[in-house]
Amino acid sequence: MPDPLRPADLLALDRAHVWHPYGPMPGRQEPLVVESASGVRLRLAEPAHGHRELVDGMSSWWSAVHGYNHPVLNEAARGQLDRMSHVMFGGLTHEPAVRLATRLVEITPEPLRHVFLADSGSVSVEVAVKMCLQYWRSAGRPGKHRLLTWRGGYHGDTWQPMSVCDPEGGMHELWSGSLPRQIFADAPPDGFDAEPDEAYARHLRELIAAHAEDLAAVIVEPVVQGAGGMRFHSPAYLRVLREACDANDVLLVFDEIATGFGRTGRLFAAGHAGVSPDVMCVGKALTGGYMTLAATLCTSRVAEGISSGDVPVLAHGPTFMGNPLASAVACASVDLLLAQDWEREVKRIGTALRQGLAEASGIPGVRDVRVLGAIGVVQLDHEVDMAAATRAAVREGVWLRPFRDLVYTMPPYVTGDDDVARICRAVCAAAKES
Numbered sequence: 001m002p003d004p005l006r007p008a009d010l011l012a013l014d015r016a017h018v019w020h021p022y023g024p025m026p027g028r029q030e031p032l033v034v035e036s037a038s039g040v041r042l043r044l045a046e047p048a049h050g051h052r053e054l055v056d057g058m059s060s061w062w063s064a065v066h067g068y069n070h071p072v073l074n075e076a077a078r079g080q081l082d083r084m085s086h087v088m089f090g091g092l093t094h095e096p097a098v099r100l101a102t103r104l105v106e107i108t109p110e111p112l113r114h115v116f117l118a119d120s121g122s123v124s125v126e127v128a129v130k131m132c133l134q135y136w137r138s139a140g141r142p143g144k145h146r147l148l149t150w151r152g153g154y155h156g157d158t159w160q161p162m163s164v165c166d167p168e169g170g171m172h173e174l175w176s177g178s179l180p181r182q183i184f185a186d187a188p189p190d191g192f193d194a195e196p197d198e199a200y201a202r203h204l205r206e207l208i209a210a211h212a213e214d215l216a217a218v219i220v221e222p223v224v225q226g227a228g229g230m231r232f233h234s235p236a237y238l239r240v241l242r243e244a245c246d247a248n249d250v251l252l253v254f255d256e257i258a259t260g261f262g263r264t265g266r267l268f269a270a271g272h273a274g275v276s277p278d279v280m281c282v283g284k285a286l287t288g289g290y291m292t293l294a295a296t297l298c299t300s301r302v303a304e305g306i307s308s309g310d311v312p313v314l315a316h317g318p319t320f321m322g323n324p325l326a327s328a329v330a331c332a333s334v335d336l337l338l339a340q341d342w343e344r345e346v347k348r349i350g351t352a353l354r355q356g357l358a359e360a361s362g363i364p365g366v367r368d369v370r371v372l373g374a375i376g377v378v379q380l381d382h383e384v385d386m387a388a389a390t391r392a393a394v395r396e397g398v399w400l401r402p403f404r405d406l407v408y409t410m411p412p413y414v415t416g417d418d419d420v421a422r423i424c425r426a427v428c429a430a431a432k433e434s
């Protein structure tokens with residue numbers, strides 16, 4: 001091991017060379033240096049506002065559901081490391097990938113049967129789109145090549161996913177000349193428990209029917225729209241989509257990258273509606289936040305359609321497809337989740353978030369406070385002052401990363417009640433300082 005960098009040197013090199021997400025180069029705000037992480041705590045190289053450790057309210061972009069440095073996941077990684085960390089997946093196969101794919105088929109909605117392992121959520125969405133377009137091409141209907149989604153969504157940062165992200169506020173305008181032009185329905189009406197709006201359901205049905213000749217698929221995030229605005233909607237609209245897709249020969253894709261593995265209170269958000277998609281993407285919490293891995297699942301109908309076409313193969317094959325190390329950790333993470341009463345833990349956190357965030361509705365400038373599963377959201381009536389909000393949370397000993405008009409938390413499922421209460425104090429403090 002080389003000598004550790006002193007924090008000041010590390011930050012100077014970071015500033016000189018390292019690009020951070022959604023930022024300019026060099027960055028405008030100095031990042032915090034994390035030295036290690038354990039349980040629900042990030043350990044900083046130097047104290048920030050008197051705290052050497054921060055309670056993590058973000059689960060590292062919603063992925064670290066079991067917390068950090070988990071003995072079971074560490075053991076899975078170490079064990080696999082001693083056997084092999086990687087081999088190519090073309091012409092070879094191995095137990096971690098086979099176990100993982102089988103597990104995913106067992107726990108996802110019924111007709112999903114085949115699994116394509118990808119390196120990130122965005123790539124899994126690219127693969128989902130490729131599957132849908134190729135399905136119709138193979139069926140002799142290449143005109144069905146467009147996608148429909150509702151506004152307010154987020155599906156990743158590569159090209160096809162970007163084309164179905166919310167067209168307002170995203171990068172759409174910057175790229176409007178070069179992105180594929182997709183079809184947008186209005187955003188689903190707010191509220192998980194809200195009575196389904198019949199006029200909105202009609203809007204969905206009519207738009208799908210009107211574009212049936214062009215549409216390969218409808219793609220949405222079920223129940224929770226994440227990075228597009230942390231909005232919740234009634235599961236009833238998913239049933240409307242399923243029926244309208246079936247009636248018009250259109251495939252249905254659920255992007256469960258944010259919602260999968262229990263976050264909304266069901267193992268998959270599709271479970272709230274009791275409907276199954278034709279294609280489904282999972283990622284983020286798949287490896288418990290240990291490393292990057294995602295998967296695209298599809299039904300036998302989709303797989304057989306593609307595989308009996310003029311070009312009877314899916315032309316996609318990431319170099320690190322099925323990475324054994326990531327697959328082994330993913331298997332361990334899924335098993336760890338299923339071996340515990342995760343539903344109770346998610347419910348417990350939801351209850352604590354509801355209690356702790358109740359006072360936020362009284363804060364001037366707060367427009368809405370909402371909780372679903374282990375997701376707590378405070379929406380402001382103005383853009384968050386990111387620097388001030390982050391500082392306010394760190395002062396409370398908590399790591400948050402607000403965006404747009406949202407201060408929110410998605411804590412690891414292992415977060416204790418005291419730590420959830422602390423996270424809630426930090427969310428309120430951040431909302432006040434914004």
Ligand SMILES: *Cc1c(COP(=O)(O)O)cnc(C)c1O
Pocket residue numbers: 120121122123125154155156157221226227255256257258259283284294
């Ligand atoms: C995060 C996310 C993605 C993109 O996943 P990456 O691993 O960041 O590429 C896609 N869809 C949804 C719903 C997400 O939350």
